[in-house]
Amino acid sequence: MSTFGNYFRVTTAGESHGKTVSCIVENCPPGLSLVESDIQPQLNRRRPGQSAISTPRDEKDRVTIGSGCEFGRTLGTPILLTVPNEDQRPHDYGSKTIDLYPRPSHADWTYLEKYGTKASSGGGRSSARETIARVAAGAVAEKWLREAYGVEIVAFVSSVGNIKLFDDRPVTDSDDIDSLSSNPKFLELVDSLTREKVDEFLPVRCPDTTVAKRMEDKIAELRDQHDSTGGTVTCIIRGCPSGLGEPCFDKLEALLAHAIMSIPATKGFEIGSGFRGAEMRGSRHNDPFVSTPADDATPSAGAGIPPSRLQTKTNHSAGIQGGISNGMPIFFRVAFKPPATISQDQTTARYDASGEGVLTAKGRHDPNVAPRAVPIVEAMAALTIADALMAQHARQMGIKIAAARR
Amino acid sequence: MSTFGNYFRVTTAGESHGKTVSCIVENCPPGLSLVESDIQPQLNRRRPGQSAISTPRDEKDRVTIGSGCEFGRTLGTPILLTVPNEDQRPHDYGSKTIDLYPRPSHADWTYLEKYGTKASSGGGRSSARETIARVAAGAVAEKWLREAYGVEIVAFVSSVGNIKLFDDRPVTDSDDIDSLSSNPKFLELVDSLTREKVDEFLPVRCPDTTVAKRMEDKIAELRDQHDSTGGTVTCIIRGCPSGLGEPCFDKLEALLAHAIMSIPATKGFEIGSGFRGAEMRGSRHNDPFVSTPADDATPSAGAGIPPSRLQTKTNHSAGIQGGISNGMPIFFRVAFKPPATISQDQTTARYDASGEGVLTAKGRHDPNVAPRAVPIVEAMAALTIADALMAQHARQMGIKIAAARR
Amino acid sequence: MSTFGNYFRVTTAGESHGKTVSCIVENCPPGLSLVESDIQPQLNRRRPGQSAISTPRDEKDRVTIGSGCEFGRTLGTPILLTVPNEDQRPHDYGSKTIDLYPRPSHADWTYLEKYGTKASSGGGRSSARETIARVAAGAVAEKWLREAYGVEIVAFVSSVGNIKLFDDRPVTDSDDIDSLSSNPKFLELVDSLTREKVDEFLPVRCPDTTVAKRMEDKIAELRDQHDSTGGTVTCIIRGCPSGLGEPCFDKLEALLAHAIMSIPATKGFEIGSGFRGAEMRGSRHNDPFVSTPADDATPSAGAGIPPSRLQTKTNHSAGIQGGISNGMPIFFRVAFKPPATISQDQTTARYDASGEGVLTAKGRHDPNVAPRAVPIVEAMAALTIADALMAQHARQMGIKIAAARR
């Protein structure tokens, strides 16, 4: 489906060569202050080499609000967001071999298998332009989350190829294994990292001067080799109210996994202690509860969902226990595969299965997508939390009213 | 939600101390041969130390078909499956400290935050008994997938703590990194592993005599230390038709991630090359196409979805490209955290935030859940593929008819 | 689908000859007092000749709560309700002709067309027993609506054949036409009718001694003629909070129409002024607003949704304007066709289209279903309002919180 969410719901449309990429956001609460300039910064960050705080160099990927707002406020009705495509002519990429060969590890072949028809752009909706609609919708969700609950969502690049911000190999072969969720340097980022800080490390968006430099060098090296590499993005959600996530199939981590693994090129998702957590002892992995300090109310204090009376001393659970948020920070990590488009000739089979041949390379391509994926990951996280919040509210007021009348 | 799927849809109910755990399976195609003994084997495998091929020792967790079948065939109407709880009395675990302290890394606290009420069993639907309904529904889905398409789904334990069937550390620090999807030993399992073979390695379900022995020893060691550890389960889906998965939010890997990460205690999901794939070069990661050999028709040949004319030489994509299946085997890996229930006293906070104290340990507990998770992972995979198949069929016949009339 | 509702959601299962008729109610707010005896009365009223206030003659159609409740309170988790079938043996009605001929205006033929298989009971889920699950689920919804909001739902029989409680023919041929929504006698019922009052008029449930007697006579006459007739049921919803109904496809009247027209044997639905309203002048049909008297707070005053500051002087809109409730009473009318099962021989075609013949009659049958439809209509109304309330709450708290932080 091109629809995400049951309550706070977005439907997207648009492929590379149509007139527009667009989305309709349903059920955004009314009365929210919302204009195009609330959305444009994340669209700018999604474009290559851009930062939310820098002035965009040009007017590309400009979003328009087509409905659902009046005098700068949401009406509660569906919000249409459109971004025009610059190159709207359907074509075949001006290449002979691309007509004959489905590109390896692209969606050209599977779209044909699914739909029995071939978009001129190859994989139709698998184009990276599709993610524009996610980012636009996500910006609306996070405006609401921030204004109403003080939720903050920040993602950053945690690895490019085998250059990693945090070493993920166990220090020992003993059983006293720890995961990222025990790393003090990481936990400091969990508490304090901002988007502005992340964008200081452009173009790679890895918040460490030394590692960021190594990542830039690695990307340059692969570009020179006409090759590509993957990377990981880590995302932090602060101030998420407790009680979100719907047992048993819509646990909060399941909804996040669905959202994140729907981003093109993702190959893995881990939350909290993640895969390394599977190697830990239970006695080390369990997060003991402590009382919430009186002066440590979450940003949403006083609002609809009061801050949790309890916190956890450690946070291997990454703010989710039994599929439900507990108010502690949520963090997860995403793996992106190396881009399939490389500037090398590739031997592969013809569409008609009549034999193999060489798909010729054309032009220069981005050898790594992780930095641009940062705002996309943030958008999908925001859409997930907004939807889970509305699900919880649907139940919650009913509880309150029933209690009040008893 | 307690509902999974849009087409092939299951709704589950039941916590530890109610009368039953149950589910309703909607939209199962009619005319499918289905009796209780089609479902019971997987329920037996879910119980400790059981195998599908062995005779269950007793009559526990017996499933009953309450509707939707007649004379051993499905009617196309909703199928009610129920399994009685043996201990139906709501109680408080007979412990004083468990009334005062939410158990660390359990769902006791978050269920209270979400619902404002406390089930006597603590985390309500977070109980492991909830998974009985998944396994029962999954057995119906896979009966259909096997009979109609020849799909085979097999999961196994790939690690227990830091004992791993396949080493996941890169062999070199060079860029020529490979992932599990390049490992010949693993690829052989992808092609040939059966559930019968997996169950030969009970109690750990890891298909390697040496490694299985080390895992058993590790589990025994942790039991003696009153501790627990996590593990990973790897799942293989063979014979999945091409064309499944709905762009853009319901990519097949996103649906699988959602399904799998909704299983209790999961912390990570990776598909194909996974996290290691993020370190690979694109030229190494891309899967070149080759023509499908004439004699290598997939098991569903002749059925509704013909076998794909093309295959891939390598399979880092794990059978999914652009979110859509290509007919090659699908495989993914799941991380399970160490069980939170351990036989040690734990210091933690009181429900009422009035201070910390010691939650006392009681009884002996299973120090590892991976072997029992095997049929649960298989069930969720089956439900996902069945739902995606029906989504594709909804569209597909429309295409065929339109084409026939042109 | 066998699922109704997006928020307060019920999934039903069961046909005549399976073990049980059942349903799972999802998302019922936690903390609601709920035991079997809250549900049983409406099931009793659904049975022939029964009243909620009379002691049921026997133990038929006894409901069991299988999960989702503990110590007499809902947990917020899915509630399984089951009612056993008394005659669980699949059979062919012991008739020869019924094997050869699909019964006219039954679902025998269309179920075969849809599913390609034939339940021994003929139309599978089209059996009247299916409605047991609706009534059980509806009783849960209305318990919540009554306790938390003071909503009252009362239905009654408004016609049997051409015996009508209210004449629906226009008094004049002029343009000054009025509808039922102008009838003082009807408006009095809208304000005051109770289920207890309705059941005083058993067996027909038409709250007028004279008309009820004529209806009884009509039914007796048709029984003697081995024939049947239809009827209408009118339903009143009092105390419904304002603001319910989701523009634009899920207007409250559209949701009610969906719910009601899913009841077996319904042929029409009209709300407020209805079909007669289409003949009225706009100046007569418009409902002018008046201020709500200070002492006339709705029963839900003080609860989550405050009473509307405005009321309408007339109520041709039946409490819904622009698809959204305005706090005034809602009322609608439903047409039920004559039961297709009659005690006469009928000439019809064979299943195999090999020619016509005579389907022989067997036994005695109920010549009118309207009185038993009363609790079914109430149940579907309750499920609709409960779902719409949760949809509104999902949005509402978000509005409040955003406003509080501005």
Place this chain on the structure above:
Amino acid sequence: MSTFGNYFRVTTAGESHGKTVSCIVENCPPGLSLVESDIQPQLNRRRPGQSAISTPRDEKDRVTIGSGCEFGRTLGTPILLTVPNEDQRPHDYGSKTIDLYPRPSHADWTYLEKYGTKASSGGGRSSARETIARVAAGAVAEKWLREAYGVEIVAFVSSVGNIKLFDDRPVTDSDDIDSLSSNPKFLELVDSLTREKVDEFLPVRCPDTTVAKRMEDKIAELRDQHDSTGGTVTCIIRGCPSGLGEPCFDKLEALLAHAIMSIPATKGFEIGSGFRGAEMRGSRHNDPFVSTPADDATPSAGAGIPPSRLQTKTNHSAGIQGGISNGMPIFFRVAFKPPATISQDQTTARYDASGEGVLTAKGRHDPNVAPRAVPIVEAMAALTIADALMAQHARQMGIKIAAARR
């Protein structure tokens, strides 16, 4: 929700004073020939005094396909359709009293109750412009239905005020009552009426010269009286395949009722024999089966769903039995209330409940909406059938494949 359908799914957006009215159509089968001129005729028919066969006088309400099509064919991806608003400036209707008084029987008040905010256009999405998106999406659905299955959908005006094409009063007071479904003149229309024929009777779209003239006179008379009146629209669906409609809550008549009652200003829906059917005898109402003549194959013969082997001699069921289509023509009738906007002053209450006053009339208004509702009713019927068809296909191919492998 602003979303309709589960499989063939449309999401709409746009109110009177935003930039555009728009919709996204999801899951339209790929390969369908589709350009703007397939959609524009129904949008033209929706405008006052227009016909599909006449050239539109101007370029108003022009639709643009923004995505999902290439080279005049659908890609299977979401189709964005947009229609610009001509007057995009939010304003307050330039009236003083309209700022103070919610208009009687409009949605001004209920939108404020629901959303806590007021669109300058009053009722936000309750504007008639919202229906543009329905008509555009419906035109796509019916293109597919017509091309792939030969389905024909034709609606017409059956009454304006108390001027009726068919008298709906019973001819006798005996029990031998008949409904519209027995009327030979109506049944002839069921078999033969076309949209071209209906548009010959513009401006009222009632296919009878004498009655149409009386309707025109009635509308003129009401206009002179600064008043309005309602009307009914009857819709016929020919060539609908058998087997559509999902037990038990999504019976085909329930889905149609939902779809139709979501159209602004509707007050009633009846199908087949309708409310009059509730007065008939069962022996007269039952539709006996007959074999389908060999030469009378439905237009979809040879396509995915073969024509039903049986037909019915009469058709009081209107092509639906047990909630499932049987292949016979479907027909239903819709009541529209008189437009609430009238050119008279009206006494009503202030928004702030501070007292009553006079809402002054402004300009001239359309005293009857039935003729323009015709393409809207057709659109909602088409969307309903398209969605039901895909639901059935989802199940159907699974049945076929399972059967083939047995």
